[in-house]
Amino acid sequence: AQKVTQAQTEISVVEKEDVTLDCVYETRDTTYYLFWYKQPPSGELVFLIRRNSFDEQNEISGRYSWNFQKSTSSFNFTITASQVVDSAVYFCALSFNDYKLSFGAGTTVTVRA
Amino acid sequence: DSGVTQTPKHLITATGQRVTLRCSPRSGDLSVYWYQQSLDQGLQFLIQYYNGEERAKGNILERFSAQQFPDLHSELNLSSLELGDSALYFCASSGGGENEQFFGPGTRLTVL
Numbered sequence: 001a002q003k004v005t006q007a008q009t010e011i012s013v014v015e016k017e018d019v020t021l022d023c024v025y026e027t028r029d030t031t032y033y034l035f036w037y038k039q040p041p042s043g044e045l046v047f048l049i050r051r052n053s054f055d056e057q058n059e060i061s062g063r064y065s066w067n068f069q070k071s072t073s074s075f076n077f078t079i080t081a082s083q084v085v086d087s088a089v090y091f092c093a094l095s096f097n098d099y100k101l102s103f104g105a106g107t108t109v110t111v112r113a
Numbered sequence: 114d115s116g117v118t119q120t121p122k123h124l125i126t127a128t129g130q131r132v133t134l135r136c137s138p139r140s141g142d143l144s145v146y147w148y149q150q151s152l153d154q155g156l157q158f159l160i161q162y163y164n165g166e167e168r169a170k171g172n173i174l175e176r177f178s179a180q181q182f183p184d185l186h187s188e189l190n191l192s193s194l195e196l197g198d199s200a201l202y203f204c205a206s207s208g209g210g211e212n213e214q215f216f217g218p219g220t221r222l223t224v225l
Contacts, residue, residue, distance in 0.1 A: 024137060044115070045203060045216035086158040091156065099207075100146065100169050101214060 002027045005096050014112050021107050023092030026073065029053075032096040033069065034075045039106070040088040047103035051075065061082045082111045116140065117206050117217035125223045131192040134220045138185055138206030144168070145187040146207070146214055151200040162187055164173055194224045 006113040010091070013019050015053040020048045036048040051068050057065065058067050063083075079086050089108050116139035118198050147159040157225075160179035162181035174204055176194075181187045191198060201221050205214035 037216075044200065044218045045205075045219075046115075047213045047215055048214045051173050099144075100158040100161060100171060101156075101205075102158070113169070 002032075002094050002096065002102045004092050004102055004104035005094055006090075006107050008107045009105070010070060010108045010110070012110045013060075013082055014113065015084060016081050017111075019080075019082050019086070019109055019111075021077045021090050021105060022093070023075045023077065023078075023111070024073055025094050027094060029096045032094060033099075035093040035095070035101065036066070036077050037092070037093060038088045039091065040075045044083065045091070048077075079109070082109075084111050084113050087111045115217065117215055119202075119204050119217035119220050121220060122213060122218065123221050123223075125195060125225065127225055128194055128196060129150040130194050130224075131190065132194065132201055132222065134188070134189040134191070134204075134222075135141045136204030136206075136217055138187070138204075139215055142206035142208055142215075143185065144207045144214075145181055145185070146205040147173075147187070147189050148203040148205065149200045149203045150203060150219070151197075154200075158201075159189070182222075191222070196224050198222065 005024045032053045034051045037110040038046045063080045065078045089106045091106045118137045120135045134179045143164045146161045150156045161169040179189045201219045205216045206218040207214045
């Protein structure tokens with residue numbers, strides 16, 4: 001069975017602080033795919049990043065960075081120098097050969113000016 | 114803008130009624146997925162279609178059904194509606210396989 005755990009329910013920071021969102025997953029498959037999605041107050045789900053289980057290379061994209069560690073089954077996401085527009089619910093998701101997404105419960109990030 | 118369109122944006126109806134939600138995928142995407150987002154269940158996968166054929170089913174109730182048409186748009190039919198069906202229903206599309214899914218803006222269903 002697949003399971004995604006986002007232990008942090010809410011995070012509140014002041015603008016320009018860094019925010020790290022934790023995601024821990026469970027799967028017995030060796031091939032799987034990990035995703036982060038953002039849901040701003042307007043409600044739509046915005047794709048941020050996808051990682052394959054065989055690609056542990058971490059990445060930085062602008063103010064976003066990701067840390068994928070198979071050894072600890074974690075796929076953490078960091079926002080550097082947060083801005084008010086980063087306020088949203090962030091979802092970690094997992095899929096494997098059937099490609100349906102299993103989402104975590106989400107972490108609500110509030111960035112205060 | 115993800116390129117996925119969903120109509121209507123909001124839907125208010127009464128218990129026992131039937132509604133149809135519509136989704137048009139991104140140009141070229143053959144896969145369509147439906148998800149339900151509710152406060153108590155979170156984001157849950159309902160069903161997937163690929164090029165007109167059902168590919169995978171999640172926790173979709175028997176009162177719910179879906180189909181994908183030859184032009185690749187999809188419809189989700191919800192019948193005998195209950196209060197607990199009130200939720201945000203998302204459609205997503207992808208090029209297939211492990212590719213990322215792009216979500217539409219959602220349809221907010223309120224059952225009174």
